[in-house]
Amino acid sequence: MAKISINLATGSLQQEEIIVGIDLGTTNSLVAFINPDKNPQVINDTGKGLLVPSVVHFNAMGDTVVGNEAKEFLITDPSNTIFSVKRLLGRSYKDVAAHQDTFSYKIIDDDTEALVKIEAGGKFYTPIELSAEILKELKARAEHALKTPVNRAVITVPAYFNDSQRQATRDAGKLAGLDVLRIVNEPTAASLAYGLGLDPTVQKTIAVYDLGGGTFDVSVLSIQNGIFEVLATNGNTFLGGDDFDRAIVHYWIEQNKLDAATLQQDAPLMQSLRLKAEEAKKALSTQNIFNEKLGEIWCSIDKITFEKLIAAKVAETLDACKQALSDAKLSVEAIDEVVMVGGSTRTPYVKSQVSAFFGRDVHDQINPDEVVALGAAIQADILAGNRSDILLLDVTPLSLGIETMGGLMDVIIPRNAKVPTKAGRQYTTSIDGQVNMKISVFQGERDLVSENRKLAEFDLKGIPSMPAGFPKVDINFILNADGILTIQAIEQRSGVKQEIDITPSYGLTDDTVEQMLIDSITHAKSDVEQRMLIEARSEGEQLVYTAERFVKKNGFVLTAEEITETAVYIQALKDALGEGVKDNILKKADELNEFTRPFAERLMDIAVSQAMKGKSIE
Numbered sequence: 001m002a003k004i005s006i007n008l009a010t011g012s013l014q015q016e017e018i019i020v021g022i023d024l025g026t027t028n029s030l031v032a033f034i035n036p037d038k039n040p041q042v043i044n045d046t047g048k049g050l051l052v053p054s055v056v057h058f059n060a061m062g063d064t065v066v067g068n069e070a071k072e073f074l075i076t077d078p079s080n081t082i083f084s085v086k087r088l089l090g091r092s093y094k095d096v097a098a099h100q101d102t103f104s105y106k107i108i109d110d111d112t113e114a115l116v117k118i119e120a121g122g123k124f125y126t127p128i129e130l131s132a133e134i135l136k137e138l139k140a141r142a143e144h145a146l147k148t149p150v151n152r153a154v155i156t157v158p159a160y161f162n163d164s165q166r167q168a169t170r171d172a173g174k175l176a177g178l179d180v181l182r183i184v185n186e187p188t189a190a191s192l193a194y195g196l197g198l199d200p201t202v203q204k205t206i207a208v209y210d211l212g213g214g215t216f217d218v219s220v221l222s223i224q225n226g227i228f229e230v231l232a233t234n235g236n237t238f239l240g241g242d243d244f245d246r247a248i249v250h251y252w253i254e255q256n257k258l259d260a261a262t263l264q265q266d267a268p269l270m271q272s273l274r275l276k277a278e279e280a281k282k283a284l285s286t287q288n289i290f291n292e293k294l295g296e297i298w299c300s301i302d303k304i305t306f307e308k309l310i311a312a313k314v315a316e317t318l319d320a321c322k323q324a325l326s327d328a329k330l331s332v333e334a335i336d337e338v339v340m341v342g343g344s345t346r347t348p349y350v351k352s353q354v355s356a357f358f359g360r361d362v363h364d365q366i367n368p369d370e371v372v373a374l375g376a377a378i379q380a381d382i383l384a385g386n387r388s389d390i391l392l393l394d395v396t397p398l399s400l401g402i403e404t405m406g407g408l409m410d411v412i413i414p415r416n417a418k419v420p421t422k423a424g425r426q427y428t429t430s431i432d433g434q435v436n437m438k439i440s441v442f443q444g445e446r447d448l449v450s451e452n453r454k455l456a457e458f459d460l461k462g463i464p465s466m467p468a469g470f471p472k473v474d475i476n477f478i479l480n481a482d483g484i485l486t487i488q489a490i491e492q493r494s495g496v497k498q499e500i501d502i503t504p505s506y507g508l509t510d511d512t513v514e515q516m517l518i519d520s521i522t523h524a525k526s527d528v529e530q531r532m533l534i535e536a537r538s539e540g541e542q543l544v545y546t547a548e549r550f551v552k553k554n555g556f557v558l559t560a561e562e563i564t565e566t567a568v569y570i571q572a573l574k575d576a577l578g579e580g581v582k583d584n585i586l587k588k589a590d591e592l593n594e595f596t597r598p599f600a601e602r603l604m605d606i607a608v609s610q611a612m613k614g615k616s617i618e
Contacts, residue, residue: 017148017151017152018033018146018148018150019033019152019153019154019181019383019384020032020043020138020142020153020154020376020377020380021033021040021153021154021156021189021373021374021375021376021377021378021379022135022138022153022154022155022156022373022376023156023189023372023376024054024086024131024134024135024155024156024157024169025054025212025213026054026086026087026212026213026214026215026240027053027054027084027212027213027240027241027343028051028052028213028343028369029051029052029053029054029134029138030043030050030052030138030372030373031043031138031141031142031153031373032370032373032376032377033146033377033380034378034380034381034386040193040374040375040377040378040381041377042367042370042373042374043141043142043145043146045141045142045144045145048067048068052066052067052134052138052141053067053068053070053083054083054084054086054134055067055071055073055081056070056081056082056085056130056134057073057077057081057082058080058081058082058121058123059077059080059121060121062121062123064133066136066137067134067137074271075268075271075272075275076268078267079120080121082118082120082125082130084214085118085127085130085131086127086131087214087237088107088118088127089161089165089168089169089172090127090164090165090166090168090169091116091127118130122583123583124536124582124583124586124587124590126532127168127172128168128171128172128175129175129528131168131169132172132175132176132528133176135153135155135173135175135176135178136177139153139176139177139178150178151177151179151521152380153173153178153179153180153181153380154180154181154184154376154377154380154383155169155170155173155178155180155182155183155184155376156183156184156185156186156189156372156375156376157185157186158185158210158217158233158235159185159186159187159188159217159219159233160217160235164425166414167411169183170414171528174520174524174527174528175524175525177521177524177525179517179520179521181380181416182379182380182383182416183414184376184379185219185228186210186219186341186372187210187219187221187230187339187341188221188228188375189371189372189373189374189376189378189379190208190339190372190375191206191208191223191339192375192379193366193371193372193374193378194339194363194366194371196223196337197223197228198226198378199226200225200226202223203223203224204222204223204336204337205220205222205223205231205330205334205335206220206221206223206335206336206338206339207219207220207221207321207324207325207335207337207338207358208221208338208339208341209317209321209338209339209340209341209345209354209362210235210342210345211240211241211317211344211345211350212341212342212343213240213242213342213343213344214237214241214242215235215236215238215239215240216235216236216239216240216316216317216320216342217233217234217235217237218233218234218235218320218324219232219233219324220232220324220325220328220330220335231327231328231330232327232328233324234320234321234323234324234327235317235320236317236320239313239316240342241278241281241347243310243313244277244281244306244309244310244313244344244347245274245277245278245281246277247310247313248277248280248281248306248309249270249273249277251301251309252273252277252297252298252299252300252301255298255300256297256298258297269295272294273294273297273299276292276294276299277299279292280292280301280306281306281347284302284303284347285346285347287303288302288303289302289303290302306349307349311349314349314350314353315353317354318353318354318357321358332357332358332359333359335358335360337363338354338355338358338361338362338363339362339363339371340354340362340363340364340368341368341371341372342368342369343369345364346368351364383416396413396416396417396419396421396479397415397416398443398444398445398516399411399414399415399443399444400412400413400441400442400443400479400485401413401441402439402440402441402442402475403440403442403449404427405430405534405538406534406537406538407448407449407450407534408447408449408531408534408535409442409446409448410425412424412477413479415445417479419480420478420479420480421478422476422477422478422479423477424476424477425474426472426473426474426475427473427475428468428469428470428471428472428473429468429469429470429471430468430542431468432466432467432549433466433467434463434465434468435463435465436460436461436462436463437459437463437489438457438459439457439458439459439460439475439487439489439498440454440457441454441455441456441457441487442454442455444520445516445517445519446519446520446523446527447527447528447530447531448527451527453516455485455502456487456502458489458498458500459498460473460489460496461498462491462494463491463494463496464491464493464494464496470493471493472492473489473491473492474489474490474492475487476489476490484501484502485501486499486501487500487501487502529582532582533580533582533585536582536585536586536589537580537585539585540573540576540577540585540586540588540589541577543573543589543592544570544573544577547566547569547592548570550596551563551567554599554603557599557603558599562599566592569588569591569592569595569596570592572588572591572592573585573588573589573591573592
């Protein structure tokens with residue numbers, strides 16, 4: 001095996017190998033690199049174009065198609081074609097329940113805080129696995145175009161992404177066979193592409209307006225000494241160019257006097273209309289009228305009408321800009337530069353409204369689809385040590401995290417995080433009446449704690465006795481500039497607190513860190529598969545426990561037949577747990593959920609009815 005040396009000061013692998021920048025987008029994704037002329041360049045794999053649609057299709061044989069080819073199945077096989085998966089990264093079902101109708105595929109509702117799962121082609125996938133498929137496609141295209149292996153990357157995320165979403169993005173990269181050196185905020189990458197922040201002597205306050213296909217966000221950044229600080233973010237994760245398309249479709253439905261309810265049942269026709277609307281939107285950026293026919297439907301619209309249709313949505317984005325400035329305690333005049341990102345900023349009306357709001361010309365010279373990927377490539381070049389003019393802050397060489405159910409490593413501070421740093425996550429109990437919680441701290445890159453290095457272990461004692469899931473335990477990691485890690489565990493309801501200090505890298509030689517990184521890359525696929533199985537098993541066991549407890553406590557709301565059938569579903573899930581096949585466990589868990597969902601609603605109806613009579617129910 002080839003030796004890889006590591007620089008402990010930067011945590012980056014020192015190897016004459018290319019590091020790419022990846023923009024993992026909601027609608028489209030791109031990959032870029034620094035070309036031999038030292039300029040960032042988006043990779044265009046022959047015949048496939050620059051943009052890789054963030055779409056994954058699963059056919060009847062279980063084969064996976066990603067990108068341009070997968071997009072075609074949005075019309076012919078929508079239930080097995082996954083799009084906008086970025087919206088689901090690091091999210092629980094409760095986070096996205098209100099927007100379920102915007103997805104044409106099945107998102108599994110297990111009525112818990114667990115991360116969402118998607119069913120397609122008879123199998124169950126997490127957003128991490130689906131994002132990994134997109135990243136694999138980007139990796140393959142880069143390797144094909146550059147004729148060299150691509151194993152290291154910088155991946156961008158929205159500035160508002162929380163720790164869970166950032167970790168999910170990192171995990172997706174690992175599953176795709178990439179060593180993710182840094183997760184970078186998209187507005188920071190876009191700023192770098194325009195050269196903002198490259199001169200450490202220049203101080204600026206900038207606004208980055210990012211309007212993509214499905215999401216909008218605005219970020220206010222302060223750049224000082226080459227360091228980017230996010231002062232405020234705002235936006236809407238369900239507002240974007242897709243809304244412009246929908247507005248055009250609704251306009252055409254009205255103009256052609258079509259029955260909207262009937263049309264909604266015809267998925268292929270609705271997708272065809274949506275794609276035609278997208279075509280019209282793009283055309284109206286350079287012409288004043290669009291006039292075509294789809295079957296018997298006239299698809300005609302002029303530029304003035306289009307701008308009236310989207311005016312309210314654009315106004316929403318400007319309200320978000322106003323709020324971001326307010327949160328940052330800045331006036332519009334304090335903004336030195338405005339950077340435009342996202343394909344939807346090509347719409348002339350959007351550009352003129354943003355320019356008018358900020359009272360200045362905007363930066364739109366770089367292709368708005370490419371600007372984030374190009375900036376990510378510049379960040380990759382900085383990490384590779386090829387830019388001596390850029391200050392690279394010290395980073396932590398290995399990930400730090402805690403052990404969770406099933407012996408899994410839950411990363412709190414990822415490798416290559418800037419030092420000093422602070423991160424945290426909230427946990428709860430899995431057993432009724434649990435009063436102690438063992439917190440085991442590990443360092444390393446593997447998904448199982450048994451493969452990582454144990455740093456410390458302590459008990460948080462005195463948690464109030466409550467049902468499983470009720471206690472809220474915040475675990476915070478604070479890593480200072482000297483490499484001392486302070487861990488705080490606080491139960492929010494009672495204020496019970498425990499704190500310890502440890503030195504994460506004590507006793508680790510360069511060779512040990514190097515070997516740990518090599519192992520994490522070598523075993524990435526098997527590690528993630530094992531993690532998925534353990535997570536499915538943990539969820540299945542929790543569901544069995546919850547279902548059995550419900551029947552025992554609330555059997556009076558069930559018929560004898562329902563109790564018997566519930567027992568059959570529970571046993572089927574227990575059998576699947578015994579077999580240890582991930583998809584089968586998730587399938588049986590979904591079936592148990594579907595069957596028992598009405599029971600809780602029935603119990604709630606009885607409770608409400610009793611309360612209305614002035615009585616209470618146990």
